[in-house]
Amino acid sequence: MAMLSETFRKRSASRFARSKRLARIDYKWGYLMVAPLLAGLAVFFIWPVFRTFYFSMTDWGDFGSYVWSGGDNYRRLVRDPAVYRAFGHTFFYVAIYIPVLVALSTFLAVLLNKGVRGSGVYRTLYFLPAVLMPAAVGLAWRWLLNGEFGLVNTLLKLVGIHGPGWLTEGRTALPAIVLVAVWSMVGFQAMILLSGLQGIPSAYYEAARQEGAGGATLFRRITLPLLTPTLFFVSVTALIQAFQVFDLIYMMIGQVAIDHADTVVYLFYKQAFQLGAKGYASAIVTALFAVILAITAIQLRLQKRWVHYD
Template identity: 55%
Template sequence: MEHAAQYRKKQQRRSDWLWAYVMIAPTVLGLAYFYFWPIVQTIYFSFTKWGAFGKYKWAGLDNYEKLLDDPTVWKSLGNTFVYTFLSVPVSMAISIFVAVLLNQKINGVSVYRTLYFLPVVTMPTAIAMVWKWLYHSEYGLINNLLSSFSIEGPLWINDPDIALYSLVIVAIWSTVGYNMVIFLSGLQGIPRTYYEAAQIDGAGPYRQFFRITLPLLTPTIFFVMIISMINAFQVFDIILMMIGPQNSTIDDTQSLVYLFYHHAFVVDNKGYAAAIGVILLVIILAVTIVQMRLQKKWVHYE
């Protein structure tokens, strides 16, 4: 009797396993074929040199050695860092500020939220086009507005010293809405009683912000920071669309990913492109690991 029950249980487990494998099969196989295997291949390609007709041969560390000697790589790495470490903190600061304002008891919160969120649902290609038009040195709205205050506007994306910062502005503008929505939901998770207690103790709004809001928001800040930095490291669309290969400021603005695209699909230097991809992966992993380590120092979990 007991035997039979055990047997049935075993049968049941076997059938569970079978179900599980059938259910995960499409996704696991699809990911393996279209994603995981290409990842392995990229790592392999990064040690190869590509010739005509898609032939490639083992080249050892050649690509990596060339990378280290290539000033364009270092420049684009620098551009990527400037872009990321400027746009992410500024966008986060603005979005926390806006989220705190929206978390007050005021009317029209949903209207504001909608308006701030619009860039998030907008195609980066189109965003790039309109900003290119706004930045136009002669006919652009921005310089014309500046000139009505008797300020001579810069050349924006055509000035090698300013082009990268022009892109940073666009990045901030495009990401504030997304971050703000996440911060707002983080803020709504902070119990009102904390603020009431603080008010009784006579703490003003600034004190409340730095003593209650900010510490309790740190898990959300951490999440947004990780996601934003990974996204910012991969900036490509707005560089291609606003600067593009013909503009002379491309060297001052191109990111590692743009350089990857250039070598992989424009000049057909695939081994080199693969090596850039691997470097990018290593950098993103390193930055993420550092952040994970540092989080214990400043993120408050209840």
């Protein structure tokens, strides 16, 4: 008996050691394989984060010369009305963009999931704007939204509406940017949501239908709850991306309305690349980084309340 248990112990111990050794080899290979990615991440993402934080405490001169300036940039930041304005515009943008984007892309995804004829074509069409360069999108929409000669206002005129100078009037500039941003991203997000929809087992629907549930109930009780993990992913990533909106504004809003549409990253660009104040610009993006971090943390915390993982 003793012998037996002894043997057993030995055997299991050696098996354990072997598997540990194997695991170590596996890990080694694993690390080796992700090493290029990790190196890239470290060099291009993580190191710059620290550098930027360091630069936010420096004052820049010409041709890359800089001197330590401690908290000066942050003291200036909290007193700069342009910073508050930029954060205001950014929050305004995010507050409209995210709900509209998520609602529209969910709607589209559900439609596409119905398997209407030619849904493959629609899928491609909706997705197309996502592969276009934002600069090209901005340029094209700048033509469409031209106050005098744009297609949008020409069409509005046909139905008797005198359209505004979309990109040159303060009250329409930022909403116009939201419109274009939603247009360009809605197909992409719908594709992600569509994959989420297709992951919902059809058995649930069949069972519910046998119980007599109608379309609206199916959507509310089955589709929506089971889609929440995807919705969560979409809203977190879209939010982070929305906070960094820059290219469309840079491409589309001219000098005259920019005071009504400049966002934080636009302000960063202006300070860093037009005015050469790279230290102050670093402080501005560091502040934005903190804001995004905080909001993302809140989202992760809140997800327990509404995200269902089966």
